[in-house]
Amino acid sequence: MTEERLMPGIPRRVHLIGLGGVHLSGIAKVLAAWGHQVSGSDMQTSPTTDALASIGVTVFEGHKAEHIRDAELVVTTSAAKPDNPELVEAHARGIPALKRHEFIAKMLESKTSVCVAGTHGKTTTTGMIASMLVRAGRAPTYLVGGDVLDLGTNAEPGDGDVIVVEADEYDRAFLAYAPNVGVVTNVEPDHLDIYGTFAELSAAFRQFMSQVKVGGTIIACVDSARVRELLDEGGFAGNVETYALDRNADWNARDIEALAEGGQRFEVLHRGEPVGIFEIKMSIRHDVANALAAIAAGHAVGMTFDEMRLTLPNYAGARRRFELVGEASGVTVMDDYAHHPTEVADTVATARQRFTDRRIVACFQPHTYSRSVYLLEGFRTCFRGLDELLVLATYAAREPESAGMDARALAGEIQEPNARFVATFEEAVDLAVEMLGPGDVFFTIGAGDVEELGPMLLERLSRDKQTRTDYSDLARAIAEITDVREHEPLSRHTTFGIGGPADIYVVAKNSDDLADIVIRCREHDAPVFVLGSGSNILVSDKGIRGVVIENRARAVTGPEPDGEGGFRFRAESGASFASIARNFARHGYGGLEWASGIPGTLGGAVVFNAGAYGGCLGDVLDSIRVVNGTGAVKQVAAADLDLVYRGSSFTKSQYEHRVVIDAEFTLWPGDDSELMQRVRQLDQKRLAAQPRGRNAGSIFKNTPQHPAWRLIDQVGLRGHRIGDAMISEQHCNFFINAGAATATDMKALIDLARDRVREQFGVELELEVSLVGEGFDE
Numbered sequence: 001m002t003e004e005r006l007m008p009g010i011p012r013r014v015h016l017i018g019l020g021g022v023h024l025s026g027i028a029k030v031l032a033a034w035g036h037q038v039s040g041s042d043m044q045t046s047p048t049t050d051a052l053a054s055i056g057v058t059v060f061e062g063h064k065a066e067h068i069r070d071a072e073l074v075v076t077t078s079a080a081k082p083d084n085p086e087l088v089e090a091h092a093r094g095i096p097a098l099k100r101h102e103f104i105a106k107m108l109e110s111k112t113s114v115c116v117a118g119t120h121g122k123t124t125t126t127g128m129i130a131s132m133l134v135r136a137g138r139a140p141t142y143l144v145g146g147d148v149l150d151l152g153t154n155a156e157p158g159d160g161d162v163i164v165v166e167a168d169e170y171d172r173a174f175l176a177y178a179p180n181v182g183v184v185t186n187v188e189p190d191h192l193d194i195y196g197t198f199a200e201l202s203a204a205f206r207q208f209m210s211q212v213k214v215g216g217t218i219i220a221c222v223d224s225a226r227v228r229e230l231l232d233e234g235g236f237a238g239n240v241e242t243y244a245l246d247r248n249a250d251w252n253a254r255d256i257e258a259l260a261e262g263g264q265r266f267e268v269l270h271r272g273e274p275v276g277i278f279e280i281k282m283s284i285r286h287d288v289a290n291a292l293a294a295i296a297a298g299h300a301v302g303m304t305f306d307e308m309r310l311t312l313p314n315y316a317g318a319r320r321r322f323e324l325v326g327e328a329s330g331v332t333v334m335d336d337y338a339h340h341p342t343e344v345a346d347t348v349a350t351a352r353q354r355f356t357d358r359r360i361v362a363c364f365q366p367h368t369y370s371r372s373v374y375l376l377e378g379f380r381t382c383f384r385g386l387d388e389l390l391v392l393a394t395y396a397a398r399e400p401e402s403a404g405m406d407a408r409a410l411a412g413e414i415q416e417p418n419a420r421f422v423a424t425f426e427e428a429v430d431l432a433v434e435m436l437g438p439g440d441v442f443f444t445i446g447a448g449d450v451e452e453l454g455p456m457l458l459e460r461l462s463r464d465k466q467t468r469t470d471y472s473d474l475a476r477a478i479a480e481i482t483d484v485r486e487h488e489p490l491s492r493h494t495t496f497g498i499g500g501p502a503d504i505y506v507v508a509k510n511s512d513d514l515a516d517i518v519i520r521c522r523e524h525d526a527p528v529f530v531l532g533s534g535s536n537i538l539v540s541d542k543g544i545r546g547v548v549i550e551n552r553a554r555a556v557t558g559p560e561p562d563g564e565g566g567f568r569f570r571a572e573s574g575a576s577f578a579s580i581a582r583n584f585a586r587h588g589y590g591g592l593e594w595a596s597g598i599p600g601t602l603g604g605a606v607v608f609n610a611g612a613y614g615g616c617l618g619d620v621l622d623s624i625r626v627v628n629g630t631g632a633v634k635q636v637a638a639a640d641l642d643l644v645y646r647g648s649s650f651t652k653s654q655y656e657h658r659v660v661i662d663a664e665f666t667l668w669p670g671d672d673s674e675l676m677q678r679v680r681q682l683d684q685k686r687l688a689a690q691p692r693g694r695n696a697g698s699i700f701k702n703t704p705q706h707p708a709w710r711l712i713d714q715v716g717l718r719g720h721r722i723g724d725a726m727i728s729e730q731h732c733n734f735f736i737n738a739g740a741a742t743a744t745d746m747k748a749l750i751d752l753a754r755d756r757v758r759e760q761f762g763v764e765l766e767l768e769v770s771l772v773g774e775g776f777d778e
């Protein structure tokens with residue numbers, strides 16, 4: 001499945017100027033995956049450019065003419081200046097140079113394109129559409145302006161016929177696009193540094209809408225007054241489909257219900273006709289509007305309502321949207337990307353609702369000097385509802401200070417609550433530590449780099465007397481392979497949304513890197529924890545000591561006929577088990593359809609011998625390759641892995657220090673439409689049976705006599721709650737993080753269920769989920 005091909009119409013060697021930005025790094029990922037030779041430069045290297053280096057992109061720090069080398073095409077950020085030496089060199093040598101939006105416009109040409117624009121909600125909506133298409137097996141290409149949590153990336157190339165792109169109005173970039181489907185989520189004053197007036201910005205949105213192709217679809221939210229005005233002006237080539245929460249439209253939602261387990265359920269109406277009950281994981285009301293936009297877009301590119309109903313609940317949101325960063329010393333730390341007063345007010349209102357009786361302190365980092373001026377009225381009032389507010393020095397992005405108002409002046413303008421200016425992150429941490437006490441909630445808010453404050457604060461709050469092992473030598477050794485993060489909150493990487501920090505956190509992009517990192521850890525005697533999708537673990541609040549390797553080694557090769565009618569495949573252990581299962585079914589290879597809804601990696605599936613609906617990995621697995629305790633790579637036959645119900649040599653500690661690198665398995669040819677029908681049937685079944693909300697699947701194994709849920713139900717714990725940890729009302733073997741649950745809450749709930757079942761029935765429930773990290777001793 002890995003043959004080399006190039007993106008149609010794009011030469012082999014491409015150089016990107018401004019590689020570290022969110023859009024250009026996405027383009028670099030897509031080009032590298034297509035097999036192009038990609039190089040790029042930025043003022044400074046960053047975790048993003050390091051991650052690109054690890055997938056084979058040549059990264060240069062600084063801008064110099066010689067970096068262009070033998071590039072056949074140059075792509076630049078919107079921010080690149082005409083006198084950039086690389087751009088000057090490209091012009092001198094006649095190498096074509098495109099701005100990133102011109103390049104994306106070229107990518108759009110070869111597929112059915114969906115572009116999502118709007119002042120707020122475009123990242124969430126673009127991510128929703130991409131996530132639904134990926135999970136429905138439609139293999140889209142997508143470029144989103146932030147990481148999509150459930151896809152683990154912001155960009156990916158796909159074989160399918162749809163491309164989904166976040167269309168950014170900054171620098172009028174979105175005007176380069178003439179999509180088949182154009183979404184406009186709302187139009188409010190923003191980026192007036194570029195547009196000058198709201199009227200100019202509105203005119204640009206109107207132009208974007210008018211560029212939607214003849215026969216295409218404009219999907220527009222008529223809750224927004226300015227969008228209504230633009231639609232009233234008429235004269236569009238595309239067909240208009242409106243959506244709204246608060247007025248009649250082509251697409252409406254009714255009976256919106258907040259689920260006890262987090263998330264929302266609502267019925268969708270298309271031109272007044274009900275088309276199904278949908279669920280999303282997000283709790284903010286406007287996310288229902290974003291879901292309507294995504295459903296309308298899915299409909300426009302031919303997704304069925306059933307496909308969308310089944311896939312939408314998997315969407316876990318974009319990163320940095322009301323995200324739990326961690327807990328320490330009784331303080332809950334959250335992070336949010338809001339940077340426009342409308343978004344900030346929404347975040348504050350949701351926080352107030354979620355943390356009803358708790359004191360809420362926030363640190364806001366203004367994004368650009370100019371916004372603080374033209375949105376000042378909004379900033380004066382949008383923080384109402386917080387108990388305390390710190391305002392951090394402005395994140396300048398591309399602006400000089402003279403472009404507007406600095407953060408100190410802005411802080412002086414905000415009186416509800418009285419804002420305090422802090423010049424540096426260190427100062428903010430010092431002040432926050434002083435202000436915060438057990439039970440308080442601390443938010444970082446802003447679009448710049450304020451997210452780095454949360455982990456710093458957690459580290460300070462939890463830096464109790466104990467001395468930590470110094471991993472700096474090891475960190476340097478691993479940095480030769482991949483980007484190294486310290487104190488990374490693991491709550492960002494588990495399906496529970498729970499977990500304290502990892503001392504060292506790294507991402508392995510392929511199986512060679514995975515093996516190399518493990519070997520370096522062994523050489524330094526450091527503990528290693530391989531993290532798949534984090535879908536079967538509860539990580540302690542203190543987190544994991546040593547090195548956590550996120551496994552993103554995802555290549556799949558094959559098929560090779562096995563000579564007996566079957567076909568053999570090899571997949572790296574970080575490949576998504578569900579995507580493998582779906583893609584194989586779609587291409588007519590049977591044997592893994594039952595796995596299409598299991599949300600982990602292949603490595604995790606080997607460890608637990610994952611299974612469902614009568615099938616398990618052991619049925620198709622031939623062998624795996626592992627790195628052992630001394631760093632040697634060995635092949636192990638499936639028959640020697642002791643595969644049993646949700647267990648293997650790994651769970652029995654016999655393979656404690658081994659890491660699965662890749663796995664080989666055999667599938668059988670079948671009728672692709674029948675296989676996909678089976679996948680859809682199982683999706684339906686899973687959707688009906690499993691609760692939403694953040695969870696880790698079944699908590700306990702079933703006993704030979706009884707399903708675990710029944711025992712828990714019979715001891716009266718259905719819906720029982722400790723803090724924000726809750727036993728699902730719908731399925732008692734699913735434990736849910738219904739807000740900001742800590743590992744301590746969740747473990748207390750697990751212990752309670754076990755104790756009650758033991759006392760009442762004399763049955764010992766065995767955990768299916770693994771408890772990992774400092775402080776858990778089982």
Ligand SMILES: Cc1cc2nc3c(=O)[nH]c(=O)nc-3n(C[C@H](O)[C@H](O)[C@H](O)COP(=O)(O)OP(=O)(O)OC[C@H]3O[C@@H](n4cnc5c(N)ncnc54)[C@H](O)[C@@H]3O)c2cc1C
Nearest residue numbers: 532533534535536600601603604605610611612660696697
């Ligand atoms: C909503 C939901 C539904 C689920 N349904 C099912 C189901 O139907 N059937 C089922 O079996 N499970 C199910 N699960 C549980 C889970 O998805 C599986 O157990 C999955 O296989 C875990 O994979 P992971 O990559 O998330 O592992 P993680 O949770 O990341 O890791 C689990 C353990 O495996 C180890 N590990 C991971 N990768 C490697 C590797 N490469 N080498 C060595 N060790 C490794 C980790 O160190 C850790 O100890 C469900 C979970 C959720 C959230």
